[in-house]
Amino acid sequence: MKALPDSLSRLIEGFARFPGIGKKTAQRMAFYLLKSDRGQAVELAKSILEIKDQIHECPICHNISETSPCGICADPKRDETILCVVEDTIDLLAFEKTNEYNGKYHVLGGVLSPLDGIGPDELHVDSLLERLNGKTEVIIATNPSAEGETTALYLAKILKPRNVNITRLATGIPVGGDLEYADEATIISALEGRVKL
Numbered sequence: 001m002k003a004l005p006d007s008l009s010r011l012i013e014g015f016a017r018f019p020g021i022g023k024k025t026a027q028r029m030a031f032y033l034l035k036s037d038r039g040q041a042v043e044l045a046k047s048i049l050e051i052k053d054q055i056h057e058c059p060i061c062h063n064i065s066e067t068s069p070c071g072i073c074a075d076p077k078r079d080e081t082i083l084c085v086v087e088d089t090i091d092l093l094a095f096e097k098t099n100e101y102n103g104k105y106h107v108l109g110g111v112l113s114p115l116d117g118i119g120p121d122e123l124h125v126d127s128l129l130e131r132l133n134g135k136t137e138v139i140i141a142t143n144p145s146a147e148g149e150t151t152a153l154y155l156a157k158i159l160k161p162r163n164v165n166i167t168r169l170a171t172g173i174p175v176g177g178d179l180e181y182a183d184e185a186t187i188i189s190a191l192e193g194r195v196k197l
Contacts, residue, residue, distance in 0.1 A: 008034065060131070062107040062124045064089050072105060079103045081136040085128065085155065087111055087143060091179040095141070098184045100191060103139075106131060111147040112154055120154065129158070137165040139194055143178050144169075156197040167194040 002009075008030055015026035033041050057063070058070035065071065072078065072092075082103030086092050087110060095101045108123045132138070140155050142148035152168055159166050170193025173182055182190075 061105050062109055062127070063092055063105060077102070080134060082139065083128075083131065083135050083137070084139040084141050086141050086179070087148065087151075091141065091143070094179045094182060094187055095191070098187050098191070100188050103137075108142070108151070111142055111145075111151040113147045123151075125155075125158070128155075129162070132159075132162050132164055135164050137167060139191075140166065140168045140197065141179070144173050145176055145178075152197070166197045168197050169194050 004012075011030045011033070012023070012026045015021055015029045016023050018026075021029070033044070054066050055064050056066075056068070058065045058068065058073055060069045060073045063070045063072060067074070079102050083106055084092075084095060084101060084103055085106045085108060086095070087108055089107055092105050092107060095105075106124065106128050108125070108128070110118055110123055112118060112120065112123070138155075138159055140152045142151045142155075156166050156168075169190040173179065173186060173190045179187065
């Protein structure tokens with residue numbers, strides 16, 4: 001005899017697939033929803049469906065958005081001459097939390113990882129090259145992991161002949177760390193101390 005109903009087991013398994021969520025945390029989340037009122041569960045289910053139906057990728061920078069283009073690309077107060085290249089939207093959000101960067105972004109959609117079959121064609125590199133007109137600086141803000149460093153070196157190599165200043169975030173972001181977990185002061189320090197590649 002099974003200890004849990006199939007529907008509850010499926011929900012626990014679904015939650016356990018989330019990054020950083022183990023089996024016990026998934027179980028707590030599922031039991032919390034089971035004990036909550038129906039309205040709360042329905043609201044959560046609607047929110048999940050809404051993000052799947054309403055959020056898409058910005059055709060310019062590849063950020064996520066409900067509008068086209070995204071709010072950052074559409075903002076006329078942003079500095080059009082500076083482009084910050086990040087791995088994913090979560091990294092863009094880390095910069096936005098600092099309120100220190102006022103340029104535009106380009107979301108690569110990942111990093112080069114030959115072992116995982118991710119090469120330049122799987123990333124938004126071509127659209128990055130198309131956006132360089134009128135740019136005076138490209139800040140490469142990939143994470144300081146082995147893949148992030150490889151991606152930064154690759155981007156620096158293909159951007160060098162394009163007559164644009166190429167900078168990389170300074171140290172301050174720990175090696176092996178992720179931007180999404182860095183605090184605002186660390187990101188500000190890394191942004192201010194960026195170096196030319």
